[in-house]
Amino acid sequence: MYIDDDSKEFLEEARVSAILNKYCKFLPVAIAFGKKKEWKDGKQVDTAEDNIINDTTPLWTRKPSELKDEDYKKFYRDLYPMSDEPLFWIHLNVDFPFHLTGVLYFPKIKSNIDMQKNKIQLYCNQVYVTDEVEGIVPDFLTLMHGVIDSPDIPLNVSRSYLQSDANVKKISGYISKKVSDRLQSIFKNDRKEFEQKWNDLKIFINYGMLTEEDFYDKANKYALLQDTEGKLYTYEEYKTLITAEQTDKDGNLVYLYANNKDKEYGFIEAATAKVYNVLLMDGQLDVALISLLERKFEKTRFTRVDSDTVERLIVKEEQKESELKNSERDILTGVFQSRMPKMEKKEFYVQVQAMGEDDSPIMITQSEYMLRMKEM
Amino acid sequence: MSFYVDMADMYTVILNENHPLIKRVLSEAESSCAEKLQPIISENEQLEARRTALYDARRDKKEDEIPQSEKDELSDIEQKITKIKSDKEALLAEYAAGDKCVSQLIDITLLQNNMLTGEALNNFVKRSIEMMK
Incomplete structure (x- = not known):
């Protein structure tokens, strides 16, 4: 293998490790990258053990019944180390009419400006494909975090191709339905928790209702x-x-x-x-x-x-009904209009109305x- | 949409005619301006009545059938009415300038709507303290 001078950075250990971490993190075959290191006499030395850099059985390939809340939270921290704890998650697992597995998380969106989209990672049989899932999941769900793994999504990820692919459409519909069902079940079974998290959830739900007619029909109940x-x-x-x-x-x-x-x-x-x-x-x-x-x-x-x-x-x-004469009303509006301040880009029109004696004199x-x- | 963003904000200031404070402002304004205001108002009423009569008369006529004298009279009346209106405004403004209650009411409602700032706010505070003495 030949490496040109200006590409020497690809031989650096940190660089190779970053690339492996991005593309091979969940490959089904163990990948060894050098040996595990340990501190000895003030410096790092290799041990005899292989340094396996990937997780061959990531969370989404395991059965939901075997997993605890803590496992989901840990996996989320692995994927997004700097984020807050997720609000909820959904474990996806379909065999028919297409294959799809994955875990989607509702993240806490701190402020509205922080609407970071496209954090979902797409895998094909545990091989990393892309982190641009526009077109695969409905627009409002690009706010979610997590992993989708499907061998049925064409690897040719050009957007126009994706949008016309029948499987992709089905997958998108399925994910939307799954999310809606999950929200509905939380609402039904634990309304208190749902209400507590409403402030964080409302951005998903409102965005969803605004962009997807089908989602509105389901979400308007909760x-x-x-x-x-x-x-x-x-x-x-x-x-x-x-x-x-x-x-x-x-x-x-x-x-x-x-x-x-x-x-x-x-x-x-x-x-x-x-x-x-x-x-x-x-x-x-x-x-x-x-x-x-x-x-x-x-x-x-x-x-x-x-x-x-x-x-x-x-x-x-x-x-x-007003009890004032026109001339009286003119006097009142004239007196007040003359004292209204002149403000830039603000105009005031004075009107007289009959209201209750206890209401404000002016508003x-x-x-x-x-x-x-x-x-x- | 920049058209709407650039547009001035239009606010309606609503006076409650049944509130005792507004009633008081009205009766004080009426009594202290009555002398000057009465002749203006009655002149205005006469002019407006004449204007209505002139408009009624020309309703079924075509533009060239209206005598020049009538046209001149109408434009003269319009001018007079405008002048009376501005006289009246000036008179009321002069009175309003001396009525602290009017300024105080306006400032209070501006304050309630977060529109009273800077010099105006300072004046309001000073006036409020003055009124408490």
């Missing part, structure tokens, strides 16, 4: 909504909760939400005083989720709690339309 007091409800439960109080005069159900509990505190308090419930929608995907839910739910409208006065958020019967609102346009 996806949760959180109100400003921190209570969690399924879509069905929440609907039942608010139907009595939050139906307007045209029969539309009005979901009130806040983006920021502190900034909109006054409005939330006013709504709560009217026995309304306010949802907290502060996630990165929540703006898109609101539009999705408005399309999916019948006769339903989402309104931000500070988009109008509490009486007008949910219009129930005819509004209070600032921004229409739902403006709010949504700004958030797009």
Whole structure:
């Protein structure tokens, strides 16, 4: 074998070891790379034992019944040494109509910016193929971590080829279904745990519902909504909760939400005083989720709690009539308009409305339309 | 979407006409401006009535059937109404400048919406302390 001068780095032990570690970590045949070393007299010396660098029976090839939680966590730490503990995992094992094994983990996503995709490693009979699984798993599941091993995925991993491959489509559908079933079973069997982990899980579930119609149909039974007091409800439960109080005069159900509990505190308090419930929608995907839910739910409208006065958020019967004359109203608007501050990129329009004596004397609102346009 | 991002934020400031504080601002403004405001308001009412009458008269006519004198009168009225409007605004602004309650109410609601900062916030604090004395 000939090695050119500028490729001498490939002879370095560390470099060879890194390459072996990436491509041969789980080969079914033991790979020896030199001898095991030990410290003797202040330096490293070879021992008689071979240095086996791979694990010939990685976790996903073993039976789930033989494995404990600790084994899954250890395997996860081996794969992603710097990550936090995973939330849940799914052991995949199919023989028909295609072969697929693997373990997928739901990682803890620390912040939304940290949406690191494509951490799943693809193997073919324990031979490393790629860590780009776009097209093989549904888009929203590229947020997951773990390993997929299938001899039925063509090794020619050009994307256009993958997307048109029938097996790949089946595999993608299967994985999506498996994930959904797993979430559903956790929700059913241990709702408390599911609720505790909801904040970490919601990014997967909401992303999934937004991108996959089929996933929405399953996930809408266990996806949760959180109100400003921190209570969690399924879509069905929440609907039942608010139907009595939050139906307007045209029969539309009005979901009130806040983006920021502190900034909109006054409005939330006013709504709560009217026995309304306010949802907290502060996630990165929540703006898109609101539009999705408005399309999916019948006769339903989402309104931000500070988009109008509490009486007008949910219009129930005819509004209070104003008792002021036009000239009086002009005086009030004139007086207040003249004292409104001049701020860059902000315009204020003063209006007079008839409200209760105990309501705030003055408040600032921004229409739902403006709010949504700004958030797009 | 940059069109929407660049657009100015539009806010509605809603005054609760049934709240005692707003009622007080209104009655004080009315009583102290009444003398100057009354002639302006009645002149405005007359002008507006005349304008409505002129518009009613020309409703079924074509543009070239309207006599020039009527057109001139209408544009004259429009100008007068605009002037009255700005006079009225100036008068109310002058009054509002001296009413601490108005500024205080506005500042409180701006504060509640995180829009009161810098000099305005400082002025608000000073005024609040002043009012407590």
